[in-house]
Amino acid sequence: MTTLGTLDNANLNGGQKLAVKYFAVALVLFGAQILFGLLSGLQYLIPDLLYGVLDFSVNRMVHVNAMVVWMLFGFIGSVYWLLEEESGIPIVGLKLGNIIFWIFTLAVVVVVAVFLLVQIGPGEQSSIWLINEGREYIEAPRWADIGIVVCVLSVFFNVAATFAKGKWTGIGGVLTFDMIALFGIYMAGMFYTANISVDQYWWWWVIHLWVEATWEVMVGCIMAYGLMIVLGTPRKIVETWLYIEVAMMFGSGILGIGHHYFWIGTPEYWLSIGGFFSALEPVPLVAMVVHAVFDSGVNKMRNTNHPAMGWLIAQAFGNFFGAGVWGFMHTLPQINLYTHGTQWSASHGHLAFFGAYATINIAFFYIVAQKWRGNVWMSGETVGDWKWKWALGLLNLGMLGMTMGMLVSGYEQSQIERAIEGSSWAGYFAAQAHPWFVQGMVWREAFGVMFAAGYGILIWDLLTIGRREVRPAQVLLPH
């Protein structure tokens, strides 16, 4: 170990050195997500802004895709981070892992550059292979889809081969299984059909089964590891919880896909199946809150890393409210008929993605910062600890404010555009012009600026936290 408080790669194992590269790209993309989110939010208020140059469709596409990729990079980084500690051996095929990182990053840069500079193409197959697939969240052209599958397969090889050669743990087993599902499901979206009902059916396999099933389980694994590191929770407890969460998450989430099959031409039985199982989806999220709060209570909140702990708690509540409560509020078909495709969905999407996924990645960034500086003290009264507190506060308040703004607009839209005006185009514009709608959009933008300020402080803090700290990390007493 080198001097405490100095950022030094000698403090990291092989997988962790690779992980920090993934985290660095993730943080840059997080910034891009915020920038393009602010631009597209502003276009609701100033429609002529960048008209014909960077239209809403382009900004929104980059906003959404930057999010998907930064979260994926955060997860992959976390997996590499914990892999050697979990398996007990150096990563098998680490060199390949490093090469794949550079290919993956280069591919992301090319895709974003094409999104920004070329934007659209003629109505030919070559456009969806080379420019833009035109399907929300997975706009990446087909060549990049294939690249993503190859990259994820290679990460899977690192994970499976390392656990197979070293030792399997509960977290390792779940993680490996989850990664098979992760790339297997992605392939369900890689085809073209003229039939939009069939198209959206399989598109939801990718979007829903990623976001509401495999990603949640991935986060369960990362959370389990995080709680062991930060709170010193015994492995037996976190792994038992992990299995419970997997059972409940997949038990509700797999058939919960039905809530996307209400209105796309699919049979009426999905109204019942989707309504029932998606109503169960919040249950594992409640369990996760109980888990995190219970473990913290057992430890009387003593932990090795206060900022990481803060973000783990934010994850437990954010996941529960964003994915669970906000999802449940409009998941039953009786209400979804009026809310589907309004700002309700955007409100839910923002709080859920942030609450479930951004938070756990940020928690992990702090675990990384601590170890990278030689396992430095990050419990109470760290030098300059106002920064992580302000970042935590501004990012969470900013997100809550955006969510509420969009919810107000969504209520108004459901009532005026849908219930009263019957979803005609005239009804759509009547709702968009209503002061209540506009007010929600103004709030969203204002809180978006607050969120961006939080991001700025977060980056500053991650680069500096622990720099002048000379105390080693707090030692937790065994349970």
Add this chain to the structure above:
Amino acid sequence: MTSSAWWASDTFWRKTAIWVTAGSFVILVFLTFDSMSQISGGTKRVPAYSVINNRVEYKYDEARHALIPVIGKEEPLFGKKLTEAEAEAMVSHGKLTVQAKNCMSCHTLLGNGAYYAPDLTKSWLDMSWGSRGVREELMVAFIKDPSDKLHNSLGRRMPKLDVTDDEAHAIVAFLKWMSTIDTNGFPANFKPIDQEN
């Protein structure tokens, strides 16, 4: 709590997780086969592409308590009756153009996409086109260059996306076909363009 209690043991929950996941997935696969048989083109829920040769209306079904598309008499799109293969080629070209122009990043289709511009599910039937007689040509002209056309009071305008004449016609075919999909009453309470009865 002791680890010997069966309900608190990791082996019990590991097995439960495996069985629940496998069981749910098998049910999903079964339902997927059934759904595919009901939504692949040419079914009651998702009509064949040649349906663009007919009039389309959106009517309230008393039994289902929902608005559903009703296929009427022959009324070919752009006055030209197409075979099933020709219709499929045209609708497919339209769908491909909708993807290549990234329409879904402003509009919603079947309610999915972005919320900056109106839903396109029933755009073929929207009252904004005025009357059935002028609808087709108005749609083509708007899609080709919407930048100088009347939009709304918000100042929000669709950009010119370099859509060719062929592509614009194909997009209209795709939109007409999409309006025939039985969406279980979505969007509810929709008020369509002039109907026959």
